[in-house]
Amino acid sequence: xxxxxxxxxxxxxxxxxxxxxxxxxxxxxxxxxxxxxxxxxxxxxxxxxxxxxxxxxxxxxxxxxxxxxxxxxxxxxxxxxxxxxxxxxxxxxxxxxxxxxxxxxxxxxxxxxxxxxxxxxxxxxxxxxxxxxxxxxxxxxxxxxxxxxxxxxxxxxxxxxxxxxxxxxxxxxxxxxxxxxxxxxxxxxxxxxxxxxxxxxxxxxxxxxxxxxxxxxxxxxxxxxxxxxxxxxxxxxxxxxxxxxxxxxxxxxxxxxxxxxxxxxxxxxxxxxxxxxxxxxxxxxxxxxxxxxxxxxxxxxxxxxxxxxxxxxxxxxxxxxxxxxxxxxxxxxxxxxxxxxxxxxxxxxxxxxxxxxxxxxxxxxxxxxxxxxxxxxxxxxxxxxxxxxxxxxxxxxxxxxxxxxxxxxxxxxxxxxxxxxx
Numbered sequence: 001x002x003x004x005x006x007x008x009x010x011x012x013x014x015x016x017x018x019x020x021x022x023x024x025x026x027x028x029x030x031x032x033x034x035x036x037x038x039x040x041x042x043x044x045x046x047x048x049x050x051x052x053x054x055x056x057x058x059x060x061x062x063x064x065x066x067x068x069x070x071x072x073x074x075x076x077x078x079x080x081x082x083x084x085x086x087x088x089x090x091x092x093x094x095x096x097x098x099x100x101x102x103x104x105x106x107x108x109x110x111x112x113x114x115x116x117x118x119x120x121x122x123x124x125x126x127x128x129x130x131x132x133x134x135x136x137x138x139x140x141x142x143x144x145x146x147x148x149x150x151x152x153x154x155x156x157x158x159x160x161x162x163x164x165x166x167x168x169x170x171x172x173x174x175x176x177x178x179x180x181x182x183x184x185x186x187x188x189x190x191x192x193x194x195x196x197x198x199x200x201x202x203x204x205x206x207x208x209x210x211x212x213x214x215x216x217x218x219x220x221x222x223x224x225x226x227x228x229x230x231x232x233x234x235x236x237x238x239x240x241x242x243x244x245x246x247x248x249x250x251x252x253x254x255x256x257x258x259x260x261x262x263x264x265x266x267x268x269x270x271x272x273x274x275x276x277x278x279x280x281x282x283x284x285x286x287x288x289x290x291x292x293x294x295x296x297x298x299x300x301x302x303x304x305x306x307x308x309x310x311x312x313x314x315x316x317x318x319x320x321x322x323x324x325x326x327x328x329x330x331x332x333x334x335x336x337x338x339x340x341x342x343x344x345x346x347x348x349x350x351x352x353x354x355x356x357x358x359x360x361x362x363x364x365x366x367x368x369x370x371x372x373x374x375x376x377x378x379x380x381x382x383x384x385x386x387x388x389x390x391x392x393x394x395x396x397x398x399x400x401x402x403x404x405x406x407x408x409x410x411x412x413x414x415x416x417x418x419x420x421x422x
Contacts, residue, residue, distance in 0.1 A: 008037040008044070015047040024051040042071035046078045056286040058085040058377070059403065076105045080112045083119075088287065088377030089403060092119050092384070110139035122380035129380075130233030142167050142227075145214070152226040154234035160223040161189035165214055166198075167227045169282070170338060171358035173198060174365045175381065175391060178244040179231040181207045191222050200337030204250050242390045247367035255344035259330075263348040266328055268305030270420065272298070273342075273349045274327075277314025278357035287375045287403075288356045292317040294406045296324040297414040298353070304417060307349065309333070309342055309359060351420075353413065356382070364392025371396050371413065376403045 011034035018027035028051045034044040049065035052058075062085045068078040083098035096119045102112035117132035136142050145165060152162060162183060166173050173194055184190045184207035193212035194202060203211070212218055226234060263271060276290045292314070299306055307328045308318065318327055333341040339362055346352050352363045352370040356378060363370035372395055374382055382389060382397055389395045398409050 008034040008041050011037070012041055012043045012047070015044060019047050019051055022054075024054055027051045040071050042068045042075060045071070046075055049078065050081055053081050053085060056284055058088040061085055062089075074105055076102045076109055076112070079105065080109060080115060083112065083115050087115065087118065088284070088375075090376040090384075092122060095119050108138075110135050114139045114141060118380040122382075122384055124239055124383055126232070126238045130230075130237070133233070134230065136229075147220075147225050149220065149222070150224050152224040152234065157183075157186040157188075157224070159188040161191065161221070162187045163191040163193055163212060163222040163225040164228055164231070165193040165212070165225060166195065167229055169279075169358060170195070170198060171361040172229060173202070174249060174358060174361035176228045176231060177202065177205065178246075178248050178365070179235060179237070180205065181244070182235055183226075183231065184208075189222070195338070197338040200252070201249065201339045201343055204252075205248070239390045243393060246393060247365060249343070249362065249365040251343040251347050251366070252340060255341060256347055259341070259344045260348055262330065263307075263345065266305050266307065269303040270350045270417070271305050271307060271348070272417075273307045273309040273346055273352045274298075275309045275314075275352070275354040275357060275359045276317070277310060278355055280313050287377065288379075289314070290355045290373060290406055292321045292325055294410050295353075296321075297410050298417060299325045299327075301414065301417050307345075309345065309352065309354070311342075360395065361392075364389070364395045367394050369394050369396075371398055373406070373409055373413075374399045376400045 011030045015027045015030035015034060018030060027047055031044040031047040031051070034041045045064050045068035049061040049068060052061035052064060062082065065078045065082045065085065068075050069082070079098045079102035083095045083102065086092070086095035086098065096116060099112045099116040099119065102109050103116070106112075113132055113135035117129055117135060120129035120132060137144055147163070164180060164183060180190065180192065189209045190207055191210045191212050192205070192208045193214040196213055196215060199211055231237075274295055276292045276295065278285050278289050295306065298304060305328060306326065307330065311333055318329065330345065333345070342359065343362060343366065346363055346368050347366070350369070352359065352368060353373070354360045354363070354370065355373055356375070360370055360372040370392075372382070374397055376399070378399070381391060387397050389397060398413060400406065401408055
């Protein structure tokens with residue numbers, strides 16, 4: 001049967017359906033079939049761009065999305081995703097421009113609001129950034145818990161009890177729990193709800209009166225609640241009052257003593273823990289995680305001993321790279337709770353070097369020296385064009401100059417480590 005020009009619409013519909021089902025290769029296949037019939041099918045170009053962006057390929061996605069809006073300037077999703085592409089490529093001016101264009105077309109476009117929030121926060125525009133960041137809820141980026149009580153609006157607590165609940169990853173918990181003492185100073189009682197796996201490492205926190213299991217039912221015994229990442233906006237946090245008191249996360253004393261001798265027994269004058277892989281399920285993980293082979297220059301520095309702080313994902317890279325990245329593996333870590341062993345281990349290390357994952361936040365919250373390696377379009381919390389962090393005084397930042405190029409980053413790190421080891 002001969003292909004007719006009207007068939008391209010059916011292919012576009014199939015492409016959109018596959019995209020909605022996260023079947024990205026099939027979505028691209030049907031979009032390409034539509035474009036073979038009608039090269040000006042704007043929605044097919046948009047599907048191609050969206051699918052490529054979801055595969056962490058912003059460079060490849062950008063021309064597809066730009067082609068889509070050149071044909072149909074009103075494609076709000078294309079503008080939003082162009083903004084996201086530019087954010088990942090480190091061009092915040094163009095990112096904000098396209099988030100704003102999306103909002104001109106559709107003022108309540110939640111993802112564009114959230115994208116603009118990340119631009120503002122990355123630029124240190126905290127006052128308006130925290131407000132805009134609340135769009136994470138209508139954008140569906142965070143699951144909203146069903147709590148049949150009023151949400152705290154920042155007004156004086158006047159002795160009421162409050163539940164603070166976590167909402168995102170473990171790194172976010174380490175970063176934002178610093179604000180709990182400020183809430184406790186106003187409240188009669190502070191209940192903290194977090195993932196059960198994190199409770200062992202966080203329980204020494206003195207301002208928490210009661211622990212609430214966020215991932216299972218429990219009796220409600222508080223007056224109001226607030227999400228953890230909403231606290232900065234409620235408390236009026238800006239760069240001048242971010243740091244609070246550091247350290248505010250502490251290792252278990254028993255584990256601290258347990259790991260002392262094994263770490264001291266390792267050779268080398270500088271003992272450096274490394275982490276190269278974040279969670280593969282995290283959106284954008286391909287851009288932030290670092291193949292272990294890139295750590296090879298560090299393994300060649302005399303007097304430096306590299307110690308694996310990796311758990312689960314990423315461990316499969318150790319054996320194939322053993323010749324170029326000599327690593328000491330301490331055995332299975334954190335079997336009895338998230339970070340309980342690694343917190344104790346890094347207390348005995350001279351330095352932690354990690355990709356942008358929760359371990360960097362743990363080290364910073366503990367006041368331990370850490371170097372965090374960042375991709376070009378890094379997360380908003382690391383700001384721009386600086387090697388220090390107002391969030392963590394003991395953390396130093398090393399940034400990619402071009403997308404995907406870790407070699408220059410590791411040349412700089414190796415040079416700094418050689419200076420430290422002399």
